[in-house]
Amino acid sequence: MSKPLRIALTKGRLEKDTVNLLEKSGFDCTAVRDKGRKLILPIKNANIEVVLAKANDVITYVEHGVCDMGVVGKDTIIEMSGKFFELVDLGFGRCKFALAAKKGADFYEGYGVKTIATKYPNVARNFFESKGMDIDIVKIEGSVELAPLLELSNGIVDIVETGTTLKENGLEVIEDIISISARLIVNTVSLKLRQKEIEDLISIIEENLK
Amino acid sequence: MRSNDLITPEGTKDLLFEECIIRQSIENKIHKIFNGRGYYELITPSIEFYDVFNHSSTYFPQEKLFKLTDCKGRLLVLRPDNTIPIARIVATRLKDTPLPMRLYYNQCVFNMAPSLKGKSAQIVQTGIELIGSSSKMADLEVISTAIEVLESCSSNSFSLEIGDIRFFHELVNKLDANDEQKEIIRNYIENKNYPALNDYLDSIGKNDITHALKKLPRLFGGEEVFEKASKLFSDEKIDAILANLKDLYNDISQIIGNGNLTVDLGMVNRTDYYTGIIIKGYLEGYGEEVLSGGRYDKLISDFGYDVPATGFAVNVDAVTKVEMKHNPVEAFDVNTIVYSEPGYEMKALKIAEELRKEHKKVEISLFDSIEETKKYSEEKNIENIISVGETVTEVK
Numbered sequence: 001m002s003k004p005l006r007i008a009l010t011k012g013r014l015e016k017d018t019v020n021l022l023e024k025s026g027f028d029c030t031a032v033r034d035k036g037r038k039l040i041l042p043i044k045n046a047n048i049e050v051v052l053a054k055a056n057d058v059i060t061y062v063e064h065g066v067c068d069m070g071v072v073g074k075d076t077i078i079e080m081s082g083k084f085f086e087l088v089d090l091g092f093g094r095c096k097f098a099l100a101a102k103k104g105a106d107f108y109e110g111y112g113v114k115t116i117a118t119k120y121p122n123v124a125r126n127f128f129e130s131k132g133m134d135i136d137i138v139k140i141e142g143s144v145e146l147a148p149l150l151e152l153s154n155g156i157v158d159i160v161e162t163g164t165t166l167k168e169n170g171l172e173v174i175e176d177i178i179s180i181s182a183r184l185i186v187n188t189v190s191l192k193l194r195q196k197e198i199e200d201l202i203s204i205i206e207e208n209l210k
Numbered sequence: 211m212r213s214n215d216l217i218t219p220e221g222t223k224d225l226l227f228e229e230c231i232i233r234q235s236i237e238n239k240i241h242k243i244f245n246g247r248g249y250y251e252l253i254t255p256s257i258e259f260y261d262v263f264n265h266s267s268t269y270f271p272q273e274k275l276f277k278l279t280d281c282k283g284r285l286l287v288l289r290p291d292n293t294i295p296i297a298r299i300v301a302t303r304l305k306d307t308p309l310p311m312r313l314y315y316n317q318c319v320f321n322m323a324p325s326l327k328g329k330s331a332q333i334v335q336t337g338i339e340l341i342g343s344s345s346k347m348a349d350l351e352v353i354s355t356a357i358e359v360l361e362s363c364s365s366n367s368f369s370l371e372i373g374d375i376r377f378f379h380e381l382v383n384k385l386d387a388n389d390e391q392k393e394i395i396r397n398y399i400e401n402k403n404y405p406a407l408n409d410y411l412d413s414i415g416k417n418d419i420t421h422a423l424k425k426l427p428r429l430f431g432g433e434e435v436f437e438k439a440s441k442l443f444s445d446e447k448i449d450a451i452l453a454n455l456k457d458l459y460n461d462i463s464q465i466i467g468n469g470n471l472t473v474d475l476g477m478v479n480r481t482d483y484y485t486g487i488i489i490k491g492y493l494e495g496y497g498e499e500v501l502s503g504g505r506y507d508k509l510i511s512d513f514g515y516d517v518p519a520t521g522f523a524v525n526v527d528a529v530t531k532v533e534m535k536h537n538p539v540e541a542f543d544v545n546t547i548v549y550s551e552p553g554y555e556m557k558a559l560k561i562a563e564e565l566r567k568e569h570k571k572v573e574i575s576l577f578d579s580i581e582e583t584k585k586y587s588e589e590k591n592i593e594n595i596i597s598v599g600e601t602v603t604e605v606k
Contacts, residue, residue: 186402188497188499195431
């Protein structure tokens with residue numbers, strides 16, 4: 001048998017949604033469900049291996065071709081960028097990037113340079129660049145909502161799902177930046193060298209997306 | 211200030227022993243192929259004026275270039291590409307040389323690598339440029355050379371892919387869209403970003419051209435691609451492009467040997483100065499293409515000499531990496547050491563020289579005693595120890 005097709009999944013919520021989708025598509029994911037601490041897991045009824053990784057690493061592994069395919073959020077794709085094919089919008093993991101600020105504050109007021117706190121500096125930079133606005137970006141690792149509350153920043157650029165966290169902290173969305181969902185990405189060489197396997201797998205998955 | 215005196219810059223590395231041997235052997239094999247076909251080597255400077263790379267048909271984003279200035283404050287760059295300096299030479303010093311010209315190079319390109327991604331900033335490329343012919347025979351010559359190179363430089367299975375950039379250009383130019391919109395479409399097709407491409411084209415309009423463009427990134431694979439493509443859109447020009455490509459495909463399929471031949475009509479890279487046929491080569495075990503090239507009939511005219519050309523480049527570092535993994539070599543293969551007793555040094559040198567003529571690899575012992583020489587030989591796995599004194603003896 002040829003080398004198994006390796007799919008990197010983003011650990012956490014996307015992983016669950018993807019496993020559900022794979023099971024719905026008829027793949028035996030028991031090994032993934034009972035994974036313990038293992039990180040490379042076989043799909044028993046197909047020549048496929050699942051690799052569990054953090055979102056950014058999914059892109060890295062696929063870009064280098066050590067994983068043939070990956071499931072990762074559009075948020076990570078926009079932030080990281082890279083060279084790979086983005087073949088399918090899986091539809092789950094829906095949320096959006098948005099600019100938020102303290103409720104009632106006029107974010108765009110005046111000509112002072114604004115400070116933006118974010119986990120996604122590239123997204124923030126590109127967004128304001130398209131508006132022709134110079135901003136200061138502060139990268140925050142944890143709860144970004146804190147930054148405007150502590151008056152470190154005028155606003156934040158972050159992922160917004162329901163908006164509850166924003167509301168509870170007295171923030172509101174000023175502007176939506178882009179909507180996000182999980183994507184199936186494929187290494188550029190794998191798609192060419194293993195075209196049939198990958199296309200077959202994708203068509204089964206697309207069938208079960210509906 | 212912290213000194214960086216013990217490390218190399220990100221994206222660069224030192225090559226040691228085995229890597230050098232493998233790289234050299236790959237280069238030798240490839241250059242023999244080039245030479246046998248009448249290609250001759252050029253070496254261009256590593257540093258060029260920025261202006262050389264800043265023409266309308268080329269695209270080198272500032273942030274990827276290594277920049278310096280000369281003593282007059284003019285902007286210089288480390289060459290990010292090998293074909294463009296050759297185009298410069300062709301349009302200047304080689305302008306009056308009879309055509310066709312067959313040229314090859316083997317030198318580094320420099321591109322600022324994204325941080326912490328494990329990518330190289332300095333890559334050795336070797337490749338050919340066939341200048342002065344727009345004939346099908348020229349395309350065939352370049353492609354058959356590419357196949358021979360892929361075949362010879364690795365035992366891993368390879369795949370060669372062909373496409374034609376004109377297919378995309380013809381389609382997108384029929385679209386009522388400005389350059390910025392066309393660039394967005396091109397980008398989505400290049401990344402085979404099906405969902406985004408669909409949404410974007412829907413926003414431009416629904417007609418048979420947007421329909422065809424939506425399908426374009428999916429037009430890759432074997433011979434069946436031509437039929438699919440011909441159903442998508444048909445007019446005189448597009449039919450001719452497809453017929454030409456199919457013709458080439460059929461010809462190449464006869465010489466592809468153990469390799470795999472595919473077509474991708476969705477190859478539409480931004481950096482490309484290509485104007486016709488495009489080729490890419492892949493090796494099993496490497497996550498990016500190892501060979502890329504194509505026809506660039508307008509590039510040299512950027513330098514004032516309107517002449518068609520075609521060629522390709524091989525990423526020698528990539529092939530070396532694949533071979534390191536699949537066909538490792540032993541670097542330290544000295545099998546004989548010659549030890550000289552005090553006073554017999556010149557005799558020892560002479561004997562070592564004779565042994566080398568018998569194709570042995572011979573080291574001279576620099577130790578003061580035969581015991582130390584023995585110990586060293588053991589550590590280094592050197593089988594034969596020759597002791598030179600009044601007599602010459604092989605020490606066990």
